[in-house]
Amino acid sequence: MNINVKTSEANKDRVVALTAKLGNTIKENVVARIALAYSLSRNRQLDITKPSDSRGKEYKDDVLLGQYRNLYIALICQHYGIHKTDVNIPRYVKMHLDHGLELMASVFEQNPNYSSIEFLLENAEYGIDSLDDEAVQPGAILFDEKVRALRIKNKSVFVGPLPIRVGKDLDGQPVTAVFNDVSLHNNAHIAVAGESGSGKTQFALSLLKQVADVSNGQLNFLYLDFKGLKQDDLPFYKPFFDATRAQYIDAPQVPFPLNPLTFIDNVNEKNKLMGINKFVDIMLSYAPKMGSTQSQRLKEATRDAFNAKKGGAGVVGF
Secondary structure: OOOOEEOOHHHHHHHHHHHHHOOOOOOHHHHHHHHHHHHHHOOOOOOOOOOOOOOOOEEOHHHHOHHHHHHHHHHHHHHHOOOOOOOOHHHHHHHHHHHHHHHHHHHHHHOOOOOHHHHHHHHHHHHHHHHHHOOOOOOOOOOOHHHHHHHHOOOOOOOOOEEEEEEEOOOOOEEEEEEOOOOOOOOOOOOOOOOOOOOHHHHHHHHHHHHHHHOOOOOOOOOOOOOOOOHHHHHHHHHHHHHHOOOOOOOOOOOOOOOOOOOOOOOOHHHHHHHHHHHHHHHHHHOOOOOHHHHHHHHHHHHHHHHOOOOOOOOOOO
């Protein structure tokens, strides 16, 4: 989505005058950014259905927003409670740009001796004070407690270290790797490499069996074998399935028992909207050719599906 906008005809002269007022040390497109942020800082929501002309200065996406593009989009989304793929974002940017230029011009017209430095410093201080006064919780965003309690009711947690035997040294002594210990490693990423037939699959299965044993079955895993298994292979793998209490799924012949929508809160409206937006983001990452119109329709369809389920009931699918 490109955000190319044109100011109103009246603001074409205003942005030039404000650039001169700010001492010509700040480029015109930066003055436009200041105006956009200044308008948003007034905490006023504008009506995008209100007609406005576009016969003024044209700003291309990269010129107007530059490297701070994502930040300005985030400000718009936060201000209006919309998603970053909303098709109306360019209209919001245009209206707040015009609004900010009008406000700034009015400030300097009413205060002829007001310097540009005073304007910038006072508004920067205003923004900092607003952040200091805002009660922001640094922790993670949690669902409604009733929903949260319901979802974790049957979930176990394993927080201890995972000592896994990975082989022997030259003296025949066992070599152990300890996972799940952040004091030793920041993560537990590993790679197993070897020629065909060297035992990579057996090593992986042995590792997973040990994980199940050490965690007493509390640590779940998902093992994908893209080569697939033949019916003759199943007796060989049955001891592994039994020991780890794993469920074998012959995809795609058997439906995969995974609901990608279970993480969305259907009780708290704010959390539900955030969850739906996250779900659409995930879908877009796997379908990069999906346009803004299609993503908006996916969002609306997901929202409608959840609205049809009341009282905290989840959505099984479409």
